[in-house]
Amino acid sequence: xxxxxxxxxxxxxxxxxxxxxxxxxxxxxxxxxxxxxxxxxxxxxxxxxxxxxxxxxxxxxxxxxxxxxxxxxxxxxxxxxxxxxxxxxxxxxxxxxxxxxxxxxxxxxxxxxxxxxxxxxxxxxxxxxxxxxxxxxxxxxxxxxxxxxxxxxxxxxxxxxxxxxxxxxxxxxxxxxxxxxxxxxxxxxxxxxxxxxxxxxxxxxxxxxxxxxxxxxxxxxxxxxxxxxxxxxxxxxxxxxxxxxxxxxxxxxxxxxxxxxxxxxxxxxxxxxxxxxxxxxxxxxxxxxxxxxxxxxxxxxxxxxxxxxxxxxxxxxxxxxxxxxxxxxxxxxxx
Ligand code: UDP
Numbered sequence: 001x002x003x004x005x006x007x008x009x010x011x012x013x014x015x016x017x018x019x020x021x022x023x024x025x026x027x028x029x030x031x032x033x034x035x036x037x038x039x040x041x042x043x044x045x046x047x048x049x050x051x052x053x054x055x056x057x058x059x060x061x062x063x064x065x066x067x068x069x070x071x072x073x074x075x076x077x078x079x080x081x082x083x084x085x086x087x088x089x090x091x092x093x094x095x096x097x098x099x100x101x102x103x104x105x106x107x108x109x110x111x112x113x114x115x116x117x118x119x120x121x122x123x124x125x126x127x128x129x130x131x132x133x134x135x136x137x138x139x140x141x142x143x144x145x146x147x148x149x150x151x152x153x154x155x156x157x158x159x160x161x162x163x164x165x166x167x168x169x170x171x172x173x174x175x176x177x178x179x180x181x182x183x184x185x186x187x188x189x190x191x192x193x194x195x196x197x198x199x200x201x202x203x204x205x206x207x208x209x210x211x212x213x214x215x216x217x218x219x220x221x222x223x224x225x226x227x228x229x230x231x232x233x234x235x236x237x238x239x240x241x242x243x244x245x246x247x248x249x250x251x252x253x254x255x256x257x258x259x260x261x262x263x264x265x266x267x268x269x270x271x272x273x274x275x276x277x278x279x280x281x282x283x284x285x286x287x288x289x290x291x292x293x294x295x296x297x298x299x300x301x302x303x304x305x306x307x308x309x310x311x312x313x314x315x316x317x318x319x320x321x322x323x324x325x326x327x328x329x330x331x332x333x334x335x
Contacts, residue, residue, distance in 0.1 A: 003027040004046075004066040005238065008053055008101065009074030011038025014116065014172055014227055016181045018072060019045045021231035022238075030066050032059075033075065042181050053097035059104045070112035070241060071105060072234055073098065076145070079189065080120065080285065083142035094145035095152075102152060106160045112241040113153065114234050117166040117249065119290060121147040128257075129223075129293035132168070132249055140285055150249065157247045165237040165245065170223035170253035170292040172230055174313040175320030182320030183227070192224070192314060195264055196321045199273040206275060208260050210282035213289075219260035221289040223253035226307035226316070236301040250301070253292025254308045263310070270314045 005022055009015040010031025016039075019029035023045035031043045034052040047066075051058040053075050076094045077083070083090040105113065120143030121136045138144045153164040173192045175182030183193050197203045211218040233252050258266070264275050297303045307313060 001028050001066070004030050004068045006030050006032050006062065006066065006068045006071045007074065008032045008071065009038070009076065009116070011035060011040065011042045011048070012074055013183050013185070014169075014230055015072075015074040016042035016044075017176055017227045017231040018074070018234045019043070020176060020180065021228070021235050022046075022072075025235045025239075027238075030062070030068065032062055037185070039184060044180065053093075053101050056100050056104060059101060060108070063104060063108045063110065068110060070114070070238055071101070071110060072114040072116075072238065073101060074116040076116065078142065080140050080142045081189070081283075083140050083145070084285070087141035090141045090145045091148075094142075095148045098149045099152060102156050102162070105162065106156065111161055111163055112238070113162060113164040114237045114241070115149060115153060115164055115166045117150055117168045118143060118146045119168050119170045119251070119253070119292060121150065121168060124287050125290060128289050129253075129255055129291040130251065131293040132251055132296060153247065162247070163241050163245065164247045165241060166249040167230075167233055167237060168249060168251050168292075169230060170225055170251070170290060172227050173224040174226040174228065174307060174316045176228060177307070177316050179316075179319050179323050182324065183317065184324065191222075191260060191263055192267070192317055193321065195267045195275055196271070196314075196318055198275045199267055199271045199318075200321060204276065205278050206264065207278050207280035208264075209280055209286060211261075211279050213282075215259055215288055217259050217261045220286055221257035221259050221291065223255065223257050223291045224263075224310060224313055225253050226305065226313050229305040229307055232306075233297060233301070233303050236297075236303055240301055250297035251292040251294050252297060252303075253294050254305055255292065255294055257289060257291040258310055263314075266310050266314050267318075270311055271318055
């Protein structure tokens with residue numbers, strides 16, 4: 001087997017797109033996923049090992065079988081609202097589970113990790129665009145759990161020589177341009193898939209969470225980044241570690257933001273369908289404007305987003321959503 005890399009959460013949204021990118025770059029992605037939120041149909045580019053990051057015996061067996069040189073770690077819960085209601089679930093899975101994984105890596109002599117972190121580690125921005133030096137003061141347990149892992153990575157680096165690159169994503173969006181895989185959350189809470197569902201008539205409308213923010217049209221602004229560009233950044237981070245890079249963290253965004261209304265307008269333009277939108281209450285914990293400064297990863301790893309335009313991001317997600325619908329109707333290709 002050529003260059004096996006363990007991808008925890010490889011059956012999830014960003015994990016599966018990264019498996020495709022790894023495969024194209026000459027690696028064998030070995031998906032390690034407990035299938036709580038993962039999809040069997042999303043694992044297409046390498047072996048699929050069902051297992052939990054809490055299960056040390058299972059992790060040991062998989063590491064012994066594949067003898068990977070590195071791990072890309074996505075497996076985590078990622079619903080911000082749920083993390084406020086049930087923080088223990090987030091600390092147990094995202095923090096304690098990652099600790100089990102790190103100890104296994106240490107004991108198996110695996111010293112390279114790419115970690116799926118988040119702009120949620122920054123909390124409320126003091127200025128935008130947000131660069132890596134911005135203070136990290138998360139405002140919800142999800143963000144705190146990701147920051148705690150970043151701290152564990154630092155300490156495992158100091159004590160055991162682990163080298164880790166944490167990638168702090170802004171808003172992952174879009175789908176594989178070939179429509180092999182795409183976004184499919186249950187429950188779905190993200191703006192773009194919800195707006196596309198409304199365009200498809202799968203839901204009657206979307207609710208805009210507040211239109212009285214201090215932004216151009218009063219709705220929140222986010223930096224949407226295409227999942228395939230994100231996936232490519234993981235491959236670059238892995239290659240940098242292989243070439244001896246030290247531990248660091250990089251932001252991943254496109255560097256410009258779009259309001260909720262602009263996203264809805266763009267969906268209407270791309271799909272040629274209308275999307276009924278209601279104005280609802282603000283969602284607690286939503287900063288008005290989150291935009292990432294990704295200058296460092298561009299300069300240091302040569303990362304170059306290919307699908308940066310919002311129209312492209314939405315067009316790929318649209319293609320995927322429609323196909324998903326067709327498959328749902330004609331028998332589950334998508335389980
Ligand atoms: N949003 C919205 N209605 C929805 C879902 C999301 O207005 O039904 C807004 C949300 O308040 C935020 C933006 O869309 O400003 C992006 O939200 P999403 O949940 O996709 O990502 P987040 O920024 O929370 O990571």
